[in-house]
Amino acid sequence: MAQNTSTAVMQRRAEPHDSLDDFPTPPWATRALFDHLQGVLWWLHTDSDTCREPAANRGHMVRPLREFFASVEASDIHNYGAGFPVQDYLFGPDPAPVDWTVTNPPFRLAEQFIERALRTSRHGAAMIVRTAFLEGVGRYERLFSQHPPRIVLQFTERVVMHKGKLAPKGSTATAYCWIVWTSDHKGPTEFGWIPPCRKRLERAEDYQLQAEG
Template sequence: MSAGLAISDTKAALAERKNDLYETPPEAVQALLKAENLPPVIWEPACGPGSIVRVLRVSGRQVYATDLVDYESPDQDEHGWDFLSERQLPIGVQAIVTNPPFKNASEFVVHALDLCPRVVMLLRLAFLESTRRAPILDGGHLARVHVFRNRLPMMHRDGWEGPKVSNPTAFAWFVWDRGHCGATELRRISWEPIFAGIQGQAAE
């Protein structure tokens, strides 16, 4: 099968699942900026319409914003980029930061670590609980896990028209660093509402 066919198959499957687009709340990115010293040039390789991108750019960072899907957003630089097929970093990139598609989150982490010395991903806390993922979790390069004390607002799938429910899932920022070798540090962070009226739901 040609690479072109493979990508269009992936796109078709994604389209059926509404692109697996669950946008990261900007509050989560602000909390990350407080917790981590992120470098000036970053790649968001599954950027969606640009929820993470906007906050990082406002912080003064240069961000390459790419995605497989065209979200027709002014905050997206490129579409048609299948991250898992990319073979090199855009020039100058020092870290990859994203909230990857849930379905192939592990593949995203493995591939990102092949390409880049620093990788930061928003993942379910349960990502930690796995034997299959032992190479990326126990390999010594998972430097920090920033767990949210307060539950993030629900990330509804793009186009969701049902009731807005509270988030049943705990998330954390996972930080891999090729320069780190040893135990993983667990830290607790909080997100704060950006707009009046948005309230965090306290975790049990």
């Protein structure tokens, strides 16, 4: 049988069990979330809110979050050289509450990240995950049925995440969505699409910052 070696299929995000899941999020995908939420959540005032990014990696999500929030607290379990405190988000007692928790959690720990984020976020929590994360009986029973998200926002454009770096070019076979919980919402979960917006929200300096370290 012929082997499928297309670039898209080969860039599927499959990582060993003990991996840190080092896949930075392109900044436009974080801008897309709050760009969209500003039209959905009438009460949203991120410019006076605090935010936590607990798996901050090289800061590619922290920087766009700082464009929206009054303050953003960042840390990661590994030091990627961005100057954030090194901290295991899942270790020890819950951290002090913030208004929002927003991250791209390590896949194998995503449920634990979400549970801690829900306990420690006054207004809401948003996680970008592979869309496949939405399925699964166990996850439904443990998480989604207990804590129905406010909205699931599916990207219409592919969000390309490469291991260990941001890349302005490339393709992927993996679909991503944002799952958003808000403290005022007990269900049902709304579904929406994030219309094409990469061109509008992507900036050349998103990639230059990385090149400069």
